[in-house]
Amino acid sequence: MVIRRMLMSSLLVAVCAFASSESKDLSFRADKAVRAGKFAKAYGLYERALLSSRKESDISSEGRILISMATLRAQSLDLEFAQGLLLQVHKAELDTNTLAAYYLAWMEIFLEQENYDKVIELKYSMSVEFLKEIPDALRGNILCVAGIAFAGKGDRANAQKYLEDADDALDGDAPGKLAFTAARMANLLQESKADSLYNVALQSSINAGRPFMSATILYYRGLNEKRSDVAKDYFIRSANAFELMGLSRNKERASQAAGR
Numbered sequence: 001m002v003i004r005r006m007l008m009s010s011l012l013v014a015v016c017a018f019a020s021s022e023s024k025d026l027s028f029r030a031d032k033a034v035r036a037g038k039f040a041k042a043y044g045l046y047e048r049a050l051l052s053s054r055k056e057s058d059i060s061s062e063g064r065i066l067i068s069m070a071t072l073r074a075q076s077l078d079l080e081f082a083q084g085l086l087l088q089v090h091k092a093e094l095d096t097n098t099l100a101a102y103y104l105a106w107m108e109i110f111l112e113q114e115n116y117d118k119v120i121e122l123k124y125s126m127s128v129e130f131l132k133e134i135p136d137a138l139r140g141n142i143l144c145v146a147g148i149a150f151a152g153k154g155d156r157a158n159a160q161k162y163l164e165d166a167d168d169a170l171d172g173d174a175p176g177k178l179a180f181t182a183a184r185m186a187n188l189l190q191e192s193k194a195d196s197l198y199n200v201a202l203q204s205s206i207n208a209g210r211p212f213m214s215a216t217i218l219y220y221r222g223l224n225e226k227r228s229d230v231a232k233d234y235f236i237r238s239a240n241a242f243e244l245m246g247l248s249r250n251k252e253r254a255s256q257a258a259g260r
Contacts, residue, residue: 022052023061027068034072037211037245043072063089064098070105075212077249079109100126100134100142107145111152119149140169144181151185159185176204180217187224194224215241219254232258 030045046069053061066089073082086105094102103122110118123146131139147162163185167178183197198221205213215238222234235258242251 023049023056023058023065026052027065030068034212035210039072039076039212040246043069046072059090059093060095060098063091063094063102067098067101067105071108074105074109074112076247077112077253079112082109096130096133097135097138100130100138104138104142104145107142107149111145111149114152116149116152119145120153123149136169136171137174140166140174140177143169144177147181148184148188151188154189156189159189176201176208176210176213179204180213183217183224184220187220195221198224211241211245212247215245215250215254219250219257222254222257 026045026049030042030049033039033042033045046065050062050065050069053059053065066085070082070085073079073085082105086102086109089102091099091102103126107119107122110116110122123142126142131142143162143166147159147166150162151159163178163182166181170178179197180201183194183201186192186194186197198217202214202217202221205217218234218238218241222231222238225231225234235254239251239254239258242248242254
């Protein structure tokens with residue numbers, strides 16, 4: 001399951017400086033399209049940026065763009081394609097921040113596959129020193145994904161620890177992200193506070209104008225809801241939003257949940 005990440009394409013571009021002005025311009029435009037929920041447009045812009053980086057023989061820029069493209073594919077639930085993109089990345093050419101984004105992209109894919117052990121394994125592969133070197137927002141997102149994985153394994157103590165560490169890293173800058181993470185954890189741990197946390201996350205996402213995140217929260221809120229009629233409403237709203245964003249796999253998943 002993926003956090004929808006929703007935030008992640010924006011984060012990847014923010015932490016990486018593209019050497020080519022053309023690549024930088026195209027990637028910036030792609031980032032704006034992602035935030036607006038225009039996934040097809042964003043992916044097309046990333047493809048153009050990738051070609052530009054290869055034309056310039058800029059393997060470092062190529063790696064950054066591939067990570068952004070993989071993140072977009074993972075959000076679209078095209079996990080096999082996302083993994084294929086990440087396998088093209090030359091890790092040795094990545095700077096510290098981009099390497100962290102690379103690990104985060106893999107963690108999100110494994111989380112979506114409910115492969116919690118792989119998520120945690122990747123988190124533990126990053127040293128304390130490595131995590132201290134990267135931007136707070138990137139570190140916070142890594143900690144959030146790891147925390148959800150621990151919750152998926154039923155490890156309440158570590159899930160709470162990672163949530164607190166993520167809160168410290170993000171330092172109040174992403175209340176919706178933290179609320180969504182806390183809600184996912186509570187949901188997986190079967191705690192009653194999950195729905196109220198999903199509501200906080202949803203309102204924050206709506207206020208921030210993040211349509212992908214809002215639709216994702218509605219889907220997970222539906223999974224948590226015990227009242228079938230209310231859950232169905234969440235799923236239908238989620239499916240409608242995903243359809244308007246052109247995300248057929250996400251729409252299908254929500255629609256199937258509504259009909260169960």
